[in-house]
Amino acid sequence: MPKINSAMSAAELSVMHVIWAQGKIKSRELIDILQQSQTWSDSTIKTLLGRLVKKEILATLRNGKELIYIPTVDEAYITNQYTQDMFSQFCDHHKGEAITNLVQTSPLSQSDIKSMMAILMDRLSDAPAEIECHCLPEQCAHSHT
Structure with missing residues (x-):
């Protein structure tokens, strides 16, 4: 589409x-x-x-x-x-927080929650320990190394 x-x-x-x-x-x-x-x-x-x-x-x-x-x-x-x-x-560092907030504040069915849990469990093994920030130093408060 x-x-x-x-x-x-x-x-x-x-x-x-x-x-x-x-x-x-x-x-x-x-x-x-x-x-x-x-x-x-x-x-x-x-x-x-x-x-x-x-x-x-x-x-x-x-x-x-x-x-x-x-x-x-x-x-x-x-x-x-x-x-x-x-x-x-959004800065990559804030995406997880935004998603968490949406999950906490949005009406979700049991089916929605099961689907999200399956996706999260599938992604867990490949997820980095920390998210790398791709913002320009002047755009974000996170340290850039």
């Missing part, structure tokens, strides 16, 4: 959550759903949809006068890409 080059705003993500949940949706249905929880006008929602189409996150089909919106990428892909992009900006 191609890398999505344009980040989505919080508003665009709200629109996408509805579309991902529906699979595909007519513009009028989408507007009605979004206006139950947002104070957005029809034109605001149409602007957001236009941006998502331009970013190639949505595709459209015409059904008479009605547009049908279809996601071109799935939610898991976007979630993984955003996570990777965010973590690539």
